[in-house]
Amino acid sequence: xxxxxxxxxxxxxxxxxxxxPAGLGPAxxxxxxxxxxxxxxxxxxxxxxxxxxxxxxxxxxxxxGSSTYLRVFxxxxxVSGLVTTVSLLIGFPVAWTxxxxxxxxxxxxxxxxxxxxxxxxxxxxxxxxVLLQRTGIVNKTLINLGLIDQPLTLVNNLVGVTIGxxxxxxxxxxxxxxxxxxxxxxSILQAAALCGATKGQALRxxxxxxxxxxxxxxxxxxxxxxxxYFVTPALLxxxxxxxxxxxxxxxxxxxxxxxxxxxxxxxxxxxxxxxxAVQLRLFGTSQMGGR
Amino acid sequence: MTAPYxxxxxxxxxxxxxxxxxxxxxxxxxxxxMTFLGPSGSGKSTxxxxxxxxxxxTAGDILLEGKSxxxxxxxxxxxxxxxxxxxxxxxxxxxxxxxxxxxxxxxGRAEIDAKVRDMLRLVRLEGFEDxxxxxxxxxxxQRVALARALAYxxxxxxxxxxxxxxxxxxxxxxxxxxxxxxxxxxxxILYVTHDQEEALRLSDRIAVFSKGVIDQVGTGPELxxxxxxxxxxxxxxxxxxxxxxxxSSDGRTADVRLGSxxxxxxVPVHGGGGGRSAGALLLRPERISLHRHxxxxxxxxxxxxxxxxxxxxxxxxxxxxGWGEPVAVRLPFGxxxxxxxxxxxxxxxxFDPRATHVFC
Ligand SMILES: Nc1ncnc2c1ncn2[C@@H]1O[C@H](COP(=O)(O)OP(=O)(O)O)[C@@H](O)[C@H]1O
Ligand SMILES: [Mg+2]
Numbered sequence: 001x002x003x004x005x006x007x008x009x010x011x012x013x014x015x016x017x018x019x020x021p022a023g024l025g026p027a028x029x030x031x032x033x034x035x036x037x038x039x040x041x042x043x044x045x046x047x048x049x050x051x052x053x054x055x056x057x058x059x060x061x062x063x064x065g066s067s068t069y070l071r072v073f074x075x076x077x078x079v080s081g082l083v084t085t086v087s088l089l090i091g092f093p094v095a096w097t098x099x100x101x102x103x104x105x106x107x108x109x110x111x112x113x114x115x116x117x118x119x120x121x122x123x124x125x126x127x128x129x130v131l132l133q134r135t136g137i138v139n140k141t142l143i144n145l146g147l148i149d150q151p152l153t154l155v156n157n158l159v160g161v162t163i164g165x166x167x168x169x170x171x172x173x174x175x176x177x178x179x180x181x182x183x184x185x186x187s188i189l190q191a192a193a194l195c196g197a198t199k200g201q202a203l204r205x206x207x208x209x210x211x212x213x214x215x216x217x218x219x220x221x222x223x224x225x226x227x228x229y230f231v232t233p234a235l236l237x238x239x240x241x242x243x244x245x246x247x248x249x250x251x252x253x254x255x256x257x258x259x260x261x262x263x264x265x266x267x268x269x270x271x272x273x274x275x276x277a278v279q280l281r282l283f284g285t286s287q288m289g290g291r
Numbered sequence: 292m293t294a295p296y297x298x299x300x301x302x303x304x305x306x307x308x309x310x311x312x313x314x315x316x317x318x319x320x321x322x323x324x325m326t327f328l329g330p331s332g333s334g335k336s337t338x339x340x341x342x343x344x345x346x347x348x349t350a351g352d353i354l355l356e357g358k359s360x361x362x363x364x365x366x367x368x369x370x371x372x373x374x375x376x377x378x379x380x381x382x383x384x385x386x387x388x389x390x391x392x393x394x395x396x397x398x399g400r401a402e403i404d405a406k407v408r409d410m411l412r413l414v415r416l417e418g419f420e421d422x423x424x425x426x427x428x429x430x431x432x433q434r435v436a437l438a439r440a441l442a443y444x445x446x447x448x449x450x451x452x453x454x455x456x457x458x459x460x461x462x463x464x465x466x467x468x469x470x471x472x473x474x475x476x477x478x479x480i481l482y483v484t485h486d487q488e489e490a491l492r493l494s495d496r497i498a499v500f501s502k503g504v505i506d507q508v509g510t511g512p513e514l515x516x517x518x519x520x521x522x523x524x525x526x527x528x529x530x531x532x533x534x535x536x537x538x539s540s541d542g543r544t545a546d547v548r549l550g551s552x553x554x555x556x557x558v559p560v561h562g563g564g565g566g567r568s569a570g571a572l573l574l575r576p577e578r579i580s581l582h583r584h585x586x587x588x589x590x591x592x593x594x595x596x597x598x599x600x601x602x603x604x605x606x607x608x609x610x611x612x613g614w615g616e617p618v619a620v621r622l623p624f625g626x627x628x629x630x631x632x633x634x635x636x637x638x639x640x641x642f643d644p645r646a647t648h649v650f651c
Contacts, residue, residue, distance in 0.1 A: 190345055191378040191436075193365040195392040196443065205395070209382045 052259030059263035076244040080226035083165045091173035099181040160236035173218035180214030296321040302351035311337040312503045326482045328490040329500030335483040371440030372449040379424035386420040392443040410438035450482045521650040531574040550614040570651040576621040581628045582639040591639040
């Protein structure tokens, strides 16, 4: 048996003989798990969204037809886009610095990054609430420095959500970007300099294009994760910039409207999968973040 | 006033407590092909990187036409460079790579296109405009890199072992191209290699690097005929070294003794003081004559044949002196003296003392 499958792996892939591709055998446990924990819940979600409270597409019509709900969709995409952009703007220089830093220092920074990722999400979000509130350390520092007279409103609005989410998402752009930048041969940038390129030209014409796959991989990941984010928007956001996940929670918890909740969740799922498909199309499966 | 075109003056570079190069002093003429030859770690790249502006020297200066380059950042130095590793921009086509130096100088479309065409003709890669570097062989990539480095007509071109990743045949092919391009463009080239054959084939002059200093600068024949140090003698061409004692020396020539009683008079001497000391006598294998019978005149060294190796146009005769030191002789294939020669035979080696050297 072992012998046979070894040979099969070395030989060119055989033509399908039965209905089941030969390679699927070892994947069976994974398929079972996937069915149990993904396909079944998703199908039940879909069913609920078209069956409750009465059969039909009424839930979807209401969801996509009402300006209130559309605002939530729009806001979700806006916040996700903003978080993605800010994460990339901060993440790129950080990843670049990490890539050219001596290994020992880079390891320390990575340890800090990982520690923050492992810290409880709620704890981190509450910490931001404390830091950002009207009498928080951020406002106090700015006032003491004489930069502002009145404390800024930094929580319960878009600013708070963006700060809190960027903080959580940063590692997800830094890690793939770091990987891509590390693989760029420093001599390529030396060559660019001798060709007469200023630092800015080398960045724009060489470094950014070469890092683009990492930016796309990290950016898309952050965008997709942001679309479904709940805790941070709920705690740091205001009432007039609700995100989709909050809406779903409200449908299910406060309104006990499973039909609308399921429909909203399904829309979120479809949007996420569509974006994932775009990513696969652009970069292929194997090259997440590579060349 | 005849200031040299490019003057590398007293360069020294320390990395912490390690001195990578010191006392590097070179005067290079306009249009000259100068090669830095030396083993790995001898400081060739460090010197080149200081010229390129990637490293600042700890001491010394670089003068181009009398003006110091040290305060000029790399991207304004107008120096071209081809690297050891492939450094084409992977996301750009061949034409875009070659046009890059002109693009960042904000040249017009038409000018860039014309120059790219010229450069592709120069490196004989017409028709490759739209290829990506990943779709080309190493040799082709290095030729594109050469075209890119020359695209903005830099007065000085640096090349850091550009062919070391290629196989021998391709390397020789591109060496011919480099020579032709040097002649066509008249650019001043500083070329780094650890391959003596490559250095001899390409260069007007060679600077031999050893452990961070330049041992000697000269044309290939000069270095071969008059090596200043034992290192240079060993590095350029084949060499036999026999231990000897210096009997007497006037600082220019010396009388030396091989074994217990074989005296060689009037040998050019390098290094060391006068007086009695140990040294190494350099013989070039192809300048030794081999005699099957003891010649009438004195001054031939009897040795025992150890074996013959056929090397194409040459035959290599390995032999051992009476006191057990190895010595090699090289003769053209078919030479009368080696007909029927076999292991264990005694032969006599003749050489001109003035064509040998002793290093103390
Ligand atoms: N960035 C560096 N840091 C520390 N030592 C270096 C560095 N670059 C080169 N060296 C040292 O300087 C010496 C000369 O190196 P290099 O110029 O690269 O030699 P070559 O090009 O002749 O092989 C070597 O001993 C090398 O280890
Ligand atoms: Mg080197």
